[in-house]
Amino acid sequence: MLIYLPIADVAINIFLLFAMGLAVGFISGMFGVGGGFLMTPFLIFLGISPGVAVASVASHITASSFSGALSHWRKRAVDVPMAFVLLSGGLVGTASGVWIFTRLRAVGQLDLLIGLSYLVMLTAVGGLMLIESVRAINRARHQQPSQLRRPGAHTWVHALPFKMRFKHSKIYVSFFPVWGIGYVIGLVGAVMGIGGGFLLVPMLIYFLRMPTATVIGTAAVLTTATMAVATLMHALTNHLVDAVLALVLMVGGVIGAQFGARTAQNMPAERLRLLLALLILAVGLRFGYELISRPVNLYSLRALGS
């Protein structure tokens, strides 16, 4: 059954969209990420313009991360002060991201920026995660104890001033790296149409040494807030949020996420991370291939309005 999307101006099979929402939701629930890095490229592949895809996926991620944030909240796994500091950076980052997005769209380099950011972000994060999870699997095989946290191992991050105490996470760290991480996630999220969960979680663990108990819940709260703001800003500046598209994706996404989360409970964490790393790396390399291979048509059009 075809459904005409009012802002995207194309008719797309509603079951296909719903199934995509389910599938991406399943992956997002399984790995505890938003899944925007899969959804946005999928929509572009289906013929939806990158602008509409990025703007509409932001609202889809708002829904799926809000449902995640709520269940973590009930388990008291959210560090509220941490979320607020991250958010103060995240909001500024989102605003800068939407601004960059609008400017590059006007000069015709938006697709390039999206492609390059995907390539760099996904291959870097995917590659690092791959190495890390292969090591973890080897350690597990050789029965060595894993070393998740090295107490006393301070980096330059811990030498910065304006230190704050985050009781819930039991860490004592400067305001700046926390704010900075929030800013980067907000910026990247708005430009790439992703929540940035796959970036945020490793950053919080490796830079701030946040314990895994609070990291996912706090990340979900931040993602919810930045993506809600990104949706609002995209709606105000570019008028590209397609409510019909967003609704179909949202409903599929939140249902899929529940099943994904249940599947993940029966899998060892290292193997889960390895799978996610491979997935992220594959999407990143796909974007890289697209940038360096000769395009089918060198020419492209964009209507400016009458």
Added chain:
Amino acid sequence: MTNLARFFACVAFLALSLSARAEELVVTVAPSQIAVSSSYSGGTVVLFGAVAQSNAVLPRTYDVAVVVTGPRQNVVTRRKGRIVGVWVNQESRTFYNVPSFLGVLASRQLDEIASAEILRRQGIGLKNALFDAGVQPDSNDPFLLNFIDIRRQQGLFDERAGGVTFLSRTAFRTEIPLRDNVPIGEYQVDLKLFHNGEMVGEALSTFSVVKIGVEDLVVNSATNHSLLYGLTVVSMAFFTGWFASIVFRRD
């Protein structure tokens, strides 16, 4: 050209047009409005026409060319080039006031209907109908050729000889197919009647493509009430997320 020459040219033109008096044409398009709702995935506009009155003593055979033009827009055409191994948009050319939809339908091959000069002057054919009369495009410009090519692939530009069929010697019919990506707005249908390579009649008609119902509501709110629209989408997201966490709650 001097003023005197221009005057004589006018007189000559008037005399000619009086001698070859135009045939009367009646034309109707149906439906006059294509409604784009959430179930819309393409449509067809059917055009019927007839030569109502021929001033010729002997019965004539006719040719018909129909040019359908969608709302006009400015379009940037960009060309990618390679910079350090990466394909990047580089040169670009903007075409101003070009139709967003262009359908050219004819009863025969265009060059069999009239001379290239007449076709150009009357704006018949994809390249001829693209710009306002008087604008002489460089027809070998790669940007222009690729612009037309991409629009054809998108199903927005189409030229079909034999697209107009005669039902009798004077009555004819044609179909204008519209895809799901059809631009919203007013469409002009310009119909021209030929006999022996000369234009002997012309008729104009219009139809419109409008979004209705939910589609209209969404587009209207997204552009005119963007804050409210954005807030609505965000609350929709929160509600969906909250609802899912309630429904699937297991503790």
